[in-house]
Amino acid sequence: MLLTQSARSFSALLTRWRFAAGISSLPLPLTPSSSAAAPASAETVWLVPLHEHPWYDHVRLKRVFVADGTRHQVVLVDARKLLACADRDNTDYVLRPVAEWHSGKVRGIREFLDPENSRVPQMPYVTICTRRATGLLGWLGLEREGVVAFRNGQHRARYLADAGARWFPVEVHEREAALLREMCGAADDARTAIRATTFTSDGHA
Numbered sequence: 001m002l003l004t005q006s007a008r009s010f011s012a013l014l015t016r017w018r019f020a021a022g023i024s025s026l027p028l029p030l031t032p033s034s035s036a037a038a039p040a041s042a043e044t045v046w047l048v049p050l051h052e053h054p055w056y057d058h059v060r061l062k063r064v065f066v067a068d069g070t071r072h073q074v075v076l077v078d079a080r081k082l083l084a085c086a087d088r089d090n091t092d093y094v095l096r097p098v099a100e101w102h103s104g105k106v107r108g109i110r111e112f113l114d115p116e117n118s119r120v121p122q123m124p125y126v127t128i129c130t131r132r133a134t135g136l137l138g139w140l141g142l143e144r145e146g147v148v149a150f151r152n153g154q155h156r157a158r159y160l161a162d163a164g165a166r167w168f169p170v171e172v173h174e175r176e177a178a179l180l181r182e183m184c185g186a187a188d189d190a191r192t193a194i195r196a197t198t199f200t201s202d203g204h205a
Helices: 001-022 034-038 079-086 103-113 156-162 175-182
Strands: 042-049 058-061 070-080 127-130 143-153 169-171 194-198
Touching: 001 070, 034 042, 042 070, 042 169, 058 070, 058 175, 070 079, 070 175, 079 127, 079 156, 079 169, 079 175, 127 175, 143 175
Parallel strands: 127 169
Antiparallel strands: 042 058, 042 194, 070 169, 127 143
């Protein structure tokens, strides 16, 4: 009887040990604290100040290409230089000055860029190349000038310049980024005037 009780006690102890060992090898479920620790998706937004605009004093712009590996870069440009290069585009898609737009178009782009909107507009997307400059030096091949074409965002670019934006970000393919900086790049002051802020999906900076 004593041997039988010892055997039963040992068997019960062995069973409990196997059960505990089995539980410890199972994957642990995610706890609420683990989920809360996961970072929210974030988006970088550029804040561009406007100096001659009574409706609002800045606009928000985001990238066109956000996925990794898109091979596009953000370049801060001088608004005046960029539009001077854009006016050299010999295609039919060169807009007239904002003062010559009809009132509905002006109101539409103003409402589209309003920073109170929940949707953040995309920055202009451009391409750039060079051609011989006019004049003797150009004909001799000693001077070249930039030519910018808008793939998207020409209305907002011209409106921003008219509203007093000295600089703003645009997106360009990486192979043209150096040329764009050379021809239209913003002054060093632009890096302090234009702030790039990261917002999470819940709207917090």
